[in-house]
Amino acid sequence: MKTSFSLKYRPQKFSEIAGQEHIKNILINALKKGRVANAYLFAGPRGTGKTSTARILAKALNCLNPQGIEPCNKCIICNEISNSSSLDVIEIDGASNRGIEEIRGLREKLRYKPVKGKYRIYIIDEVHMLTNEAFNALLKVLEEPPSHVIFIFATTHPQNIPLTILSRCQRFDFRPILSKEIIGRLKDIVKKEQIKIEDKAIKLIAEASKGALRDAEMRLEQVSSFSDKKISIEDVEEMIGLVPEKEFETYLNLILSSNYDNFIRFMDNLLFSGFDILFFYYSLLDYIFETYLKKENTNNIRDILYMLIDAEHIIKDSFKPHIAFSIVSFRIMNKFKTSSLTPSLKTQKNTSTKQKEDSKQTKIHEPKKAPPKKKKTIENILKKSNIYEDEKSVIIHSDMAQILNKNIPYLKEKYKKEIIIKKEENETGNKKTESNPKIENLIKGIEKYLQAKEINE
Ligand SMILES: Nc1ncnc2c1ncn2[C@@H]1O[C@H](COP(=O)(O)OP(=O)(O)OP(=O)(O)O)[C@@H](O)[C@H]1O
Numbered sequence: 531m532k533t534s535f536s537l538k539y540r541p542q543k544f545s546e547i548a549g550q551e552h553i554k555n556i557l558i559n560a561l562k563k564g565r566v567a568n569a570y571l572f573a574g575p576r577g578t579g580k581t582s583t584a585r586i587l588a589k590a591l592n593c594l595n596p597q598g599i600e601p602c603n604k605c606i607i608c609n610e611i612s613n614s615s616s617l618d619v620i621e622i623d624g625a626s627n628r629g630i631e632e633i634r635g636l637r638e639k640l641r642y643k644p645v646k647g648k649y650r651i652y653i654i655d656e657v658h659m660l661t662n663e664a665f666n667a668l669l670k671v672l673e674e675p676p677s678h679v680i681f682i683f684a685t686t687h688p689q690n691i692p693l694t695i696l697s698r699c700q701r702f703d704f705r706p707i708l709s710k711e712i713i714g715r716l717k718d719i720v721k722k723e724q725i726k727i728e729d730k731a732i733k734l735i736a737e738a739s740k741g742a743l744r745d746a747e748m749r750l751e752q753v754s755s756f757s758d759k760k761i762s763i764e765d766v767e768e769m770i771g772l773v774p775e776k777e778f779e780t781y782l783n784l785i786l787s788s789n790y791d792n793f794i795r796f797m798d799n800l801l802f803s804g805f806d807i808l809f810f811y812y813s814l815l816d817y818i819f820e821t822y823l824k825k826e827n828t829n830n831i832r833d834i835l836y837m838l839i840d841a842e843h844i845i846k847d848s849f850k851p852h853i854a855f856s857i858v859s860f861r862i863m864n865k866f867k868t869s870s871l872t873p874s875l876k877t878q879k880n881t882s883t884k885q886k887e888d889s890k891q892t893k894i895h896e897p898k899k900a901p902p903k904k905k906k907t908i909e910n911i912l913k914k915s916n917i918y919e920d921e922k923s924v925i926i927h928s929d930m931a932q933i934l935n936k937n938i939p940y941l942k943e944k945y946k947k948e949i950i951i952k953k954e955e956n957e958t959g960n961k962k963t964e965s966n967p968k969i970e971n972l973i974k975g976i977e978k979y980l981q982a983k984e985i986n987e
């Protein structure tokens with residue numbers, strides 16, 4: 531069977547680990563001085579080298595013929611650890627061995643001396659998945675571990691591990707691997723595997739992998755199996771499913787218009803098209819920043835960006851990120867729900883005609899009628915208003931519409947466009963928006979959920 535790139539190029543010694551210098555240095559020094567801890571915690575994002583480092587450390591500790599502090603990777607012990615057949619180095623998947631029984635079983639075996647090496651080393655992956663009872667059982671072991679036993683815990687969710695356990699481990703935080711480092715690794719593989727690929731395409735793979743080297747290697751492997759022709763940046767774009775810009779535009783329009791039903795359909799389509807929702811979320815942040823904030827100051831778009839970034843922990847730490855993302859989006863929509871206007875983002879050619887038909891709309895004012903008002907007050911009001919701009923006009927939604935109405939000349943001078951002021955209604959007073967009781971209830975539930983989550987954090 532063909533070995534995947536990510537296994538084939540798994541680092542086998544400290545010097546082969548990409549990045550993570552802060553971790554390598556401390557471990558190497560400790561090994562040189564023979565100062566070994568009883569328990570290590572390797573925390574950090576997926577695909578950044580936690581399991582690889584755990585195995586290298588295990589080999590370095592048990593190797594029969596170490597080269598300095600590096601494992602030889604030739605002796606029987608190194609070989610057994612590399613192919614996971616060592617009786618002294620036991621890898622346990624915390625996600626599928628979560629219960630107290632498993633940890634009790636483990637405890638009973640701890641007193642046995644190692645078979646071939648110096649230490650019995652337990653590598654528990656995804657350790658945050660253990661149940662509370664299992665953690666309690668583990669704690670007893672960590673309080674008085676036999677001297678020949680070493681634990682290495684690995685996790686992507688250190689925040690879910692009890693403090694009592696954390697305080698008994700030497701903790702190492704793995705960092706996302708820098709793009710330039712990933713590019714270097716990919717170039718090595720490209721050379722060894724004789725893959726023809728544009729430099730730009732390598733760069734795109736590296737950037738899209740957001741610091742996870744394993745993801746980058748998997749993507750390179752996937753795209754190189756497409757064809758024997760030189761791989762272009764377009765091939766990579768197609769393969770990694772870069773989100774077309776129109777999807778972001780649709781998303782923003784749905785949010786601004788509080789179109790719940792269509793939003794649910796939009797999310798279904800997005801998932802159906804195979805987009806990774808976290809990838810969509812991060813690309814959306816980049817898109818909003820690049821397309822809007824760098825170019826123009828649009829209050830409501832800025833608000834959307836703030837609210838999306840605020841909710842990052844909710845989305846990225848969720849086991850079901852698509853639900854978390856939808857919930858957060860509903861919450862943002864709820865903010866815009868009070869607006870009876872349905873603004874589109876880039877150009878809204880018919881805005882002024884549409885607005886004239888709206889009975890609630892204040893008519894377009896002439897500058898000469900307006901008495902001046904203090905600049906600072908107006909700026910403060912503007913900060914709290916929702917402002918929609920198109921090529922010709924600026925529509926300002928504010929609960930201080932009266933004051934703004936008196937200051938149209940200032941606003942005209944500021945925006946150099948036609949000014950339309952709309953009185954913002956507060957949420958309870960707004961009966962105009964079509965309300966759907968089911969959705970209202972859903973939103974109330976969501977708000978409660980989010981508040982509870984925020985309080986807990
Ligand atoms: N720092 C790194 N240096 C070199 N290769 C790496 C590194 N991180 C990841 N890789 C590559 O990715 C593969 C997976 O790495 P590893 O299993 O160590 O990641 P992990 O952090 O344990 O990920 P997960 O959280 O998903 O278990 C390795 O086999 C290797 O090819």
Ligand SMILES: [Mg+2]
Pocket residue numbers: 580581582655684
């Ligand atoms: Mg791992």
Ligand SMILES: [Zn+2]
Pocket residue numbers: 593594595596601602603604605606607608609
């Ligand atoms: Zn060895």
